[in-house]
Amino acid sequence: MKFRNFFKILNNGVQLHYCTQPQPIQKITEKIGFIGDGNMAKAICFSVEKHNIIDFSQVYVSSPYRANLNIWKEKGANISIHNYEVARNADVIFLAVKPHFLKNALDGILENNNVDDIKNKLFISILAGYTLEDLEQFLKPFKESRIIRVMPNTPVLVGEGCTVYCPGKNVTQNDLSIVKTLMEVTGLCFEVEERFIDPIAAVCASGPAYTYLFIEALSDGGVRMGLHREMATMLAAQTVLGAGKMVLSTNKHMGTLKDDVCSAGGTTIAGIHALEKGGVRGSVIDAVQSATNRAAELRKAK
Ligand SMILES: NC(=O)C1=CN([C@@H]2O[C@H](COP(=O)(O)OP(=O)(O)OC[C@H]3O[C@@H](n4cnc5c(N)ncnc54)[C@H](O)[C@@H]3O)[C@@H](O)[C@H]2O)C=CC1
């Protein structure tokens, strides 16, 4: 049992509803594969397993580097250096390589292998940039495959992720239910139109990296003013967590929440003045714009 976040889409915005009753969570019986064993594959799989949605015995994972696979083996997953083994054995296959390695990863499946073994699979792509149309081209050799484009972020590992998804052609209700069951336990998760995926990736898939910079800088500021590092970092991180929760749960505008902190002639407004002089808002908006545009560049380079 777990408390889930519920939400509905209102006028293109998402409204969160926190559920007060624990919801029964069903286990997934399908075999789950990961082609690519890196940061994002681990974040998704380890989190989902922790929530008892799957067991490692039903997980298949491949990567060319056996040493990296040991951590999966120790947990009980089925590992291989051949992507074909994952594609053949798993029912649901996460494509979790860097975009520029996808062609190579799929070519490895096709070389000298029986492609007829790989049909009727649900592929879940977490790749930045590549559209459903691109993915359909890449996956053409695999008969009766269905594709869902999913954009997660690394905080899924700690159950505070943001994930959006967009189904491709022929995706079934059962396929959608698998994605929802897997990802809803890892944080916020909802369906979007594909045109929103690149900007969403720029906000919340890349967003943790921007936020770590801010937390580090806040901690540095504390150290500059005489706090010990450990304490400064703990306080900075908890402050960002708390501010995020305030935005999500009070329904107040960010400007109002900011004003609630700024006393007239007080300390905070002096800090805000310094941040504005440094162009913090313009820099963050530029970051989201650059990351969104970079997704289109990745697509062109495929
Ligand atoms: N890291 C993040 O925060 C997010 C990443 N993504 C997407 O997830 C995908 C994976 O990113 P990360 O996990 O960060 O990268 P990563 O570099 O940590 O993991 C990729 C893994 O793929 C493996 N690999 C390389 N060539 C391969 C091949 N031919 N066959 C099988 N495996 C191969 C590597 O050994 C590596 O462990 C990317 O496409 C990225 O766009 C999406 C959302 C967030």
Ligand SMILES: O=C(O)[C@@H]1CCC=N1
């Ligand atoms: O930086 C990247 O390309 C990936 C996609 C979103 C987060 N990390």
